[in-house]
Amino acid sequence: MTLLCFPSDFPARRSADSAPGLLVIKVEVSQDSARVVINGELDLTTRSLLIERLSPILRARPRRLVLDMAGTSFIDCGSARLIASAIRFVPEDSRVIIRHPSRVVRRVLELTGLDLHCEIEGAP
Amino acid sequence: MTVTTEDVRQALNELGRLRFGEMRIDEAMHQIVETTHAIFSVDGAGLMLADGEHHLRNAAVSDERVRHLEDLQIRHQEGPCVTAFDDKVMVGAEDLTSDRRWPAFGRAAVDRDVRAVLASPIPYNQDAVGVVAVLSRERHPWSGEAELALLAFTDLAALLIASMMMGEQQTVLATQLQNALNSRAIIEQAKGVLIGQQGLSAHAAYEQIRAQARAERRKIAVVSADLVARAVREG
Numbered sequence: 409m410t411l412l413c414f415p416s417d418f419p420a421r422r423s424a425d426s427a428p429g430l431l432v433i434k435v436e437v438s439q440d441s442a443r444v445v446i447n448g449e450l451d452l453t454t455r456s457l458l459i460e461r462l463s464p465i466l467r468a469r470p471r472r473l474v475l476d477m478a479g480t481s482f483i484d485c486g487s488a489r490l491i492a493s494a495i496r497f498v499p500e501d502s503r504v505i506i507r508h509p510s511r512v513v514r515r516v517l518e519l520t521g522l523d524l525h526c527e528i529e530g531a532p
Numbered sequence: 533m534t535v536t537t538e539d540v541r542q543a544l545n546e547l548g549r550l551r552f553g554e555m556r557i558d559e560a561m562h563q564i565v566e567t568t569h570a571i572f573s574v575d576g577a578g579l580m581l582a583d584g585e586h587h588l589r590n591a592a593v594s595d596e597r598v599r600h601l602e603d604l605q606i607r608h609q610e611g612p613c614v615t616a617f618d619d620k621v622m623v624g625a626e627d628l629t630s631d632r633r634w635p636a637f638g639r640a641a642v643d644r645d646v647r648a649v650l651a652s653p654i655p656y657n658q659d660a661v662g663v664v665a666v667l668s669r670e671r672h673p674w675s676g677e678a679e680l681a682l683l684a685f686t687d688l689a690a691l692l693i694a695s696m697m698m699g700e701q702q703t704v705l706a707t708q709l710q711n712a713l714n715s716r717a718i719i720e721q722a723k724g725v726l727i728g729q730q731g732l733s734a735h736a737a738y739e740q741i742r743a744q745a746r747a748e749r750r751k752i753a754v755v756s757a758d759l760v761a762r763a764v765r766e767g
Contacts, residue, residue, distance in 0.1 A: 456658045463694035486683075493687040496548035 433461040441472040447479035450487035458487055462494040471502050475526075478508035488520040495525055505529055535572060540681045543571045547688065557696045557703060561592040561689065568666060568685045569594035572678065575645075575669045578602075579689055580613060581654075581662035584711035586719065586742075586752050588613055588662060591705060597667055600644040608637040609742065613663045616651035618738070620660045622682070624650045624674040648672035650679070652686040656693055659716060661709055664689050715753035722756035725763040 431448035442465050450458060465473065475491065477483075495504050508530040509517060517523045547567055555563070561579050569577035576595030580588040580602065590602045605611035611634050616623040625631045626648050628638040641647070648668040653660040664686045666678075696706050719741065726737035741759070745752040 456655045459655060459690050459694045460657070460698065463691055463698055466691060466695040467699060489684065490687050490691075493544075493684070494691055496544060496688070497691065500548075 431457065433457065435461050435464055437464050437468045437470065440470060441474070442468055442470040443474045443476065445476040445479070449482040450480065451482065451484045452486060455486060455490065458490055462490065465494050466497045469497070469499055469502075471499065473498055473502060473504045474507060475505070476507045477510075477513055478530075480509065480513050483513045483516050485516060485520055488516050488522050492520060492522045492525065495522075503527065534675055535678045535681045537677065537680075539571055540677075540684055543567050544684060544688075557692060557705060558592065560692050564664075564685055564688050564692070565592040565594050568664065568682070571681060572666045574666045574672070576601075576667045577665065578667075579654075579662065579664050581693075581705065581709055582617065582660075582712035582716070583708050584715045584751075584753060586712070586715065588617060589708070591662070595667075597644070597646055597669070598665070600646055601641070601649070601665065601667060604637055604640045604644065604646075608634070608640065609746075610634040611637040611641070612649040613651040613665050616653045616663050616665075617660050618735075620653045620655070622650070622652045622679055624648075624679070626673045627671040629671075645669045648674070650674045650682055652679075652682045654686055654690050654693060656690060656697065657713060659713075661693060661712065662689075715751075715756075718753050718760065719756045722759040725759050729763070 431446075431450065431454050433447075434445040436443045444461065444465075473495070498504065504526040506517065506523075506526045506528045509528065514523070514528065517526075517528070547563065550560075550563055565577045565579050576593070576597040578593040578598035578601065579591045581591045583589050587606045588602065590598060593599060601611070601613065605614050612623045612625045615633070625633070628634075628641050628647050628649070631638050641649075646667050647670055649665060651663045651665040654662045654664060664682060666682065693709070696703065697709060699706075719738070722741055723734055723737040726732050726740060727734060730737075732740065741755055742752060745755045748755065
């Protein structure tokens, strides 16, 4: 996996002028599979939230992980890298599926090399 | 020696083959630190987490020198890891003999064979809870690739820590970190009080609280709680 993007840092808090509630991440973990639905924008300000939401995957070690990104309007390279890191914790023979990434999101996934480790479904 | 993207990729793939999910958290952290040390070809790597006193404590180290780093930063209340943790940015010091940002710490560190440090804050809960750091006994310029590599290891550490904090297992580390988060909350409130009352910057407010705690030999969280309580009483 290549790591081409470089986020300079992460901000501590969501700044006052960014609308809260812009991002909703839902995680459903069942016996053998996990599904993460990401609606909104992923950037430096949401890094902490993304970490918390992805962390149950480490314990669950699902055989099948679905990332539903149909509602993901933006993703920065740091967030893509973080998702790639989370995928390292699932068993080697797990299936990781990214559903419906937009063109912009898909481009970032390609840049970070994340697409090489996942199946991408329903790309535009 | 420079860190290449290919080195990082390989190292991360090897880490990925470990069964992280089945390991104890401290073992997993130790693996991350060992791999970080190896990939950087430096003289030490460490993972530090804050405690209730706002001090960075070693959770996993690959070399004795990292213990020096912990001691010296606590003693002098400054250093690259402290700055990275407080300001939540990656901090690099390529040569502590000439770096003026942490004069007392710098001199003491060079005496103990620590000359260059790169520290990356670990994000959790909209804040920083610790740092991942590498150090060298020689002068060492940190490249963009090195920073990027350290970020990749920081991501793994952050995910592990979040998983630990959200898990049910009550480990010593989890308890330490929960204390740190609780005290951090009250310290932040006290900073807010001073900023409002005296128009200080966030950094100056924290320095003032810390100085008071040291002068009165009280815990920083206790001093902060007093400040907040007084502000509430005085409305």
